[in-house]
Amino acid sequence: MTRADSTRDTAAPQRRDFPPDFRWGCATASYQVEGAAHADGKGESIWDRFCTQPGAIRDGSSGAVACDHFHRWPQDLDLARDLGVNAYRFSVAWPRIFPAGRGAAPNAAGLDFYSRLVDGLLERGIEPWLTLYHWDLPQPLQDAGGWAARATLDAFAAYVDAVTRRLGDRVKRWITQNEPWCVAMLGHHEGVHAPGRRDLATALQVAHHVLLSHGQALPIIRANVPDALAGITLSLHPIAPAGPGAADAAAAFRHDGLRNRWFLDPLHGRGYPADVWQRLGALAPTVLPGDLEAIARPTDFLGINYYFPEHVADAPGHGVLEARVVEPGAEVERTGFGWEVAPDGLVRLLDRVQRDYRPAPIVLTENGATYDDVVTPDGRIHDAERQRYLQRHVAAAREVLARGIALQGYFAWSLLDNFEWAEGYLRRFGLIHVDYATQQRTLKDSGLWYRDFLRA
Ligand code: GCO
Numbered sequence: 001m002t003r004a005d006s007t008r009d010t011a012a013p014q015r016r017d018f019p020p021d022f023r024w025g026c027a028t029a030s031y032q033v034e035g036a037a038h039a040d041g042k043g044e045s046i047w048d049r050f051c052t053q054p055g056a057i058r059d060g061s062s063g064a065v066a067c068d069h070f071h072r073w074p075q076d077l078d079l080a081r082d083l084g085v086n087a088y089r090f091s092v093a094w095p096r097i098f099p100a101g102r103g104a105a106p107n108a109a110g111l112d113f114y115s116r117l118v119d120g121l122l123e124r125g126i127e128p129w130l131t132l133y134h135w136d137l138p139q140p141l142q143d144a145g146g147w148a149a150r151a152t153l154d155a156f157a158a159y160v161d162a163v164t165r166r167l168g169d170r171v172k173r174w175i176t177q178n179e180p181w182c183v184a185m186l187g188h189h190e191g192v193h194a195p196g197r198r199d200l201a202t203a204l205q206v207a208h209h210v211l212l213s214h215g216q217a218l219p220i221i222r223a224n225v226p227d228a229l230a231g232i233t234l235s236l237h238p239i240a241p242a243g244p245g246a247a248d249a250a251a252a253f254r255h256d257g258l259r260n261r262w263f264l265d266p267l268h269g270r271g272y273p274a275d276v277w278q279r280l281g282a283l284a285p286t287v288l289p290g291d292l293e294a295i296a297r298p299t300d301f302l303g304i305n306y307y308f309p310e311h312v313a314d315a316p317g318h319g320v321l322e323a324r325v326v327e328p329g330a331e332v333e334r335t336g337f338g339w340e341v342a343p344d345g346l347v348r349l350l351d352r353v354q355r356d357y358r359p360a361p362i363v364l365t366e367n368g369a370t371y372d373d374v375v376t377p378d379g380r381i382h383d384a385e386r387q388r389y390l391q392r393h394v395a396a397a398r399e400v401l402a403r404g405i406a407l408q409g410y411f412a413w414s415l416l417d418n419f420e421w422a423e424g425y426l427r428r429f430g431l432i433h434v435d436y437a438t439q440q441r442t443l444k445d446s447g448l449w450y451r452d453f454l455r456a
Contacts, residue, residue, distance in 0.1 A: 013395040015456055023127065023409030024454055025087035026080060026431065027366050029134035029178070031063045032418040034093065036070030040109035043099025045136035046146070050194030059424035066419045067434050073117055079432055079441060080415055081124040084454035088126045089365060089411050090117070091134035091178065094159050101138030102155040106162040114163070118170050129365075129411075130167065131175040131233065132160055132217065133210075135183060135194070142195050147183065147206040153213050160217045161224065168225030175303055175365065176214040176221075179235040180263055183210050192422050200320070201283045208285040211266055215294035233303030233365045234263050237310045238342075238349040242326040247314035251323035254279070255312040258321060268357045269296040279320050301408060302359040305366035306393075308335075309345035335369040337427060341389060343396035347403070354405045361406040367393050368413035370420070370427040373444060381433040381444040390446055394453070412450060416441065 015024075031047045051062030069076055080088055094101070096110030114130075121128045133156070141152050164174070177183070184207035186193040189200050197203070214232045221230045239256045241248035257276035265273050271292050277284055315324035328334075333341040346367070353359055369389040374382040390412060400407050417430035425436055431447035434440075443451075 011395065013391065013398050013453070015453055017398045018401065021408075023087040023129075023363065023411075025085045025089055025127075025129065025409065025411040026083065026415035027089035027129075027411040027413050028069070028091075028415050028418065029131070030091045030093035030096075031066070031134070031136040032414070032420070033067040033069040033076075033416055035063065035065040035068045037062075037064040039070055040096070040113065041099055041107045042093065042110060043095035043101070044139040045093065045095045046139055046142045046194035047136050049139050049142070050196055053196060056196060057422055057424045059426050061419070061424035063419040065436075067416050067436075068439050069416070070113065072439065074120060075441065076416065077117075077120045077124055077126070079443070080126060082443075083415075083431065083447060083451045086125070086127060087129055087173075087409060087411065088121055088415070089129040089131060089175070091131035091136075092163055093136050094133065094156075095136060095138040097162055098138060098155070098159055101141035101144075101152075102158060106159075106166075111162070111166045114167060118167055122170060127173065128167075128171045129173040129175065130163075130171045131178050132156075132163060133176065133183075133213075134178040135187075137194075146195055147209045147213075148188070148202050150209065153209060153216060156213045157216055157220060160220045164221050164224035164228075168221075168228065172225065172228055174221050174225070174228050174230040176217045176230065176232050177210055178233045178303075178365075179305060180207055180210040180214075180232075181235055181259065183207075201285075204280065204283055205285040207262065208287060208291070211263065211295045212291050214267075215291075215297050218297045218299065229300035231299040231301040231303050231360065231363070232267065233305060234260075234267075235305045235307070236260050236264075236349055236353065237306075237308065238345045238352065239310050239312055242311040242313040245314075248312065251314040251321075252312040254321045255310070255323040255325070259310070264353065264357055264359075266292055266295045267299075267302075268359065276321075283320065299360050301361050301363050302353070303363050303365035304350070304353070305413070306346050306349060306364060307367065307369075308339040309342045309348070335385075335389070336371045337369075339369070341369070341392075343392040346393060346396040347399050350400045350405050350407065351403060354403075361408045363409040363411070364397065364407065365409075365411050366413040367410065368429050370429050373428055373433060375433070379442060381442050383444045383446045386431075386444070386446040387449045390450060391453075 188197040188203035191198040241252040261273045417428040417434040420427040433442040
């Protein structure tokens with residue numbers, strides 16, 4: 001980055017630097033906040049099951065109670081309104097709608113819950129952004145093969161139909177899938193997320209079916225909600241070679257092939273990247289005629305979750321890609337997770353996506369950080385690092401706009417501290433602190449900053 005760039009990046013952003021219709025939000029996901037694992041006929045999800053496996057979750061916890069948002073949502077939506085957000089991203093738990101994953105009729109009580117939530121948002125002047133799949137697959141579908149089985153696609157389509165029919169009169173922003181890379185690779189290759197499989201071929205078949213489920217959901221959403229705006233959310237990373245040589249540059253390209261291009265290419269009508277496909281050999285997924293056309297159906301926006309960049313070195317013999325992600329040096333600023341703090345990476349990433357894909361307008365559907373927050377005796381939560389993280393990334397979003405890229409919204413992850421998947425409750429990402437013993441909510445300094453930024 002040049003000095004001029006970095007000055008622009010850190011000058012305190014103002015809301016008026018952004019268009020008046022820019023969406024400012026917070027995001028959550030059902031399993032991470034709702035709790036109420038068995039309420040109102042909810043079925044078991046793969047995360048309910050995964051959390052019972054010894055060692056699966058670092059603190060031995062689960063999302064069974066989480067933030068008890070299922071019962072406390074009115075208070076949580078009040079807090080969101082007080083922040084001043086005009087949009088809120090949440091996900092629907094499929095097992096609340098179809099406890100067994102599929103069935104003749106949806107569970108009315110499950111739909112009622114989200115209907116009340118949506119009304120609660122609209123009453124508070126907050127636009128609902130609904131994610132249809134944020135990882136809590138009904139366990140009975142997993143027992144029948146999960147996302148690796150093509151039959152799961154029909155169940156997903158029926159679920160999408162039920163949710164859009166019931167909520168589409170009020171919900172106009174629809175996100176089909178959240179982070180297919182994580183679903184596929186963390187859940188089925190690395191085994192650190194539900195359902196805990198460790199098989200690359202399965203993971204790649206899952207990735208294909210998750211993308212295809214997105215494509216198949218689009219006409220259902222559009223039929224049931226004629227004025228819907230629909231898209232998918234990807235987790236993307238700007239990727240750079242670890243060193244100056246040509247070997248690292250080639251490795252970075254290969255790594256990008258599975259991390260980013262594997263999803264961006266088919267969504268933009270190019271099919272799967274040939275270089276990666278060729279390396280995969282027999283591991284490549286089964287793709288049926290018509291699948292790629294469905295995946296490439298046009299969307300109204302591209303959701304991007306941005307957290308950190310990656311540096312990649314050539315690593316002969318290491319995995320199919322023969323590439324290895326290298327930890328940045330000790331001088332590099334990191335979050336509590338060890339993730340590199342790189343607001344300029346957001347600019348690089350969106351520049352690249354814009355240049356290479358000419359996508360639909362972009363919405364940052366997640367951005368945020370975990371740190372060890374300081375709780376003072378008087379009950380205040382000081383999180384200067386998170387505040388600075390958010391401020392610098394919002395400034396980077398302004399830089400993205402200045403480059404003429406159609407960015408339409410920014411959602412902070414997360415409204416509340418919540419169940420951080422394999423890390424359990426050890427990692428806090430919230431603008432609002434949750435005391436899990438009492439369920440008391442306390443606005444953190446970062447939340448105060450966001451509120452002041454939004455109000456100004
Ligand atoms: C995502 C995640 C969130 C995580 C967040 C922090 O969509 O990326 O699934 O649910 O909690 O990314 O890791």
